[in-house]
């Protein structure tokens with residue numbers, strides 16, 4: 001979503017702000033702007049990309065200031081336009097904002113009554129002018145900010161500069177990430193780590209309802225009673241190279257290439273003696289056996305990893321699992337009690353709906369376990385327990401390696417639960433655990449190696465208007481993720497169906513030349529899917545089969561193209577590990593269709609990496 005950067009120090013803030021915003025570009029945005037303090041505040045902002053902002057800044061070559069704030073906006077209130085771009089002004093201040101102010105209409109009325117004229121359609125301008133109205137009375141920045149946040153309802157991360165307080169930036173947050181950091185260059189504020197990584201590896205994640213005051217490299221934190229307080233210092237546990245393309249044309253394909261090592265690293269971290277071990281005291285056998293059911297709640301790709309979790313937990317541990325999108329779960333009055341385990345899956349750990357689902361589950365007395373990639377994120381901090389996925393930073397909006405490691409963790413969790421419930425032998429669990437560290441990364445590597453074959457198949461799809469994905473069992477879950485991946489970056493209408501549902505409606509959409517991607521990695525249901533393939537072929541569909549080598553050899557799949565993935569078999573358990581390599585093949589298919597169409601693979605239109613608003 002929107003990105004925030006702020007800098008105060010001895011250097012010219014303008015290039016630092018633009019560069020910081022570039023490091024946050026991946027979050028998704030449609031306009032950008034900066035405000036800097038000279039003898040007064042100067043704001044330059046524009047609809048469009050950062051290159052448009054850079055062009056506009058060329059008209060201000062003399063702009064040089066040691067203190068400023070910057071923003072990339074992902075439109076919520078009001079269309080993307082110069083006027084609606086951040087920063088927004090009050091008489092005394094300029095402010096950028098991530099989040100949504102829910103009671104903005106009410107505040108707008110209040111402001112109009114006291115003479116404020118609104119220049120944009122944004123909720124941010126209203127928050128800026130509300131703080132401004134308090135500052136107008138008291139000329140005390142802390143008092144003004146806290147008085148305003150007492151009135152504001154919603155989620156926010158604010159960075160503010162005041163015209164008559166040179167060199168200082170103020171910040172506060174609620175339900176939106178915001179970090180501050182200092183180095184010998186000065187003080188920084190940012191919505192995400194990549195923006196500051198060039199300068200420092202240590203940072204503070206501001207607690208809610210705490211104001212950070214940056215004066216050059218000096219940072220103070222204030223509670224709402226305006227007493228100075230301390231905030232814990234945190235250290236980034238990954239390198240800047242990991243947040244760079246490393247010679248690949250796009251982050252997405254770089255991140256797909258990271259998958260084998262990310263899966264290996266994650267699984268290795270959560271095993272002891274080749275058996276699942278999370279090192280979380282609370283998650284002992286007695287404790288995890290007490291849950292009668294499990295809810296896995298997440299959004300987007302993380303929710304699709306949850307579906308794979310349902311498959312594997314039910315298969316091995318024999319505990320019923322419900323998977324729900326967080327935005328539905330939170331409003332459907334879910335039936336929860338202390339007998340329930342709620343697993344929240346999130347790459348960013350900041351997704352607004354998932355965070356709300358977590359809070360609701362806790363209130364209802366359920367035990368919450370987060371599977372999160374970003375250390376110290378809100379979901380990680382608020383859940384009762386957290387298991388970190390070790391994917392490293394994921395920059396591309398289309399999630400790939402995070403999905404693979406989320407799946408790896410749910411597999412390990414399923415094995416842990418199955419062992420605790422005596423549903424699997426130690427020997428079998430060990431075999432699976434070893435395979436997750438060895439054969440699975442190897443199978444993914446194999447798929448990546450024949451990427452050129454996937455690319456040549458992808459050429460067929462670049463002009464498609466609709467593509468359908470079918471499969472059964474866990475293959476239908478893989479289809480759901482494959483379909484999401486392809487639609488989000490290729491802008492082709494894609495839909496996934498359980499193959500058995502074809503006859504109940506979807507088949508009416510199949511006509512001469514309709515592309516269908518059929519996934520068959522599971523031998524127990526592949527004959528059924530093959531019947532579905534015959535049915536769509538009979539109606540003229542062009543079928544791409546994605547199947548395991550053993551299924552390709554055993555069955556005569558009627559298809560036009562085939563992507564064969566290696567079997568990740570382990571003795572007596574068929575196909576259970578094949579979803580990993582299949583997911584990678586689907587990701588590569590989506591990637592190549594997008595890059596062959598010449599689209600902006602890493603920053604698809606209208607989408608954001610981290611959805612911190614409802």
Ligand code: G6P
Pocket residue numbers: 299300301302303345346347348349350351354397398399607608609610611
């Ligand atoms: C956005 C991203 C997706 C992601 C989803 C959930 O839609 O574009 O890639 O799967 O949010 O995000 P989370 O950070 O909670 O996994």
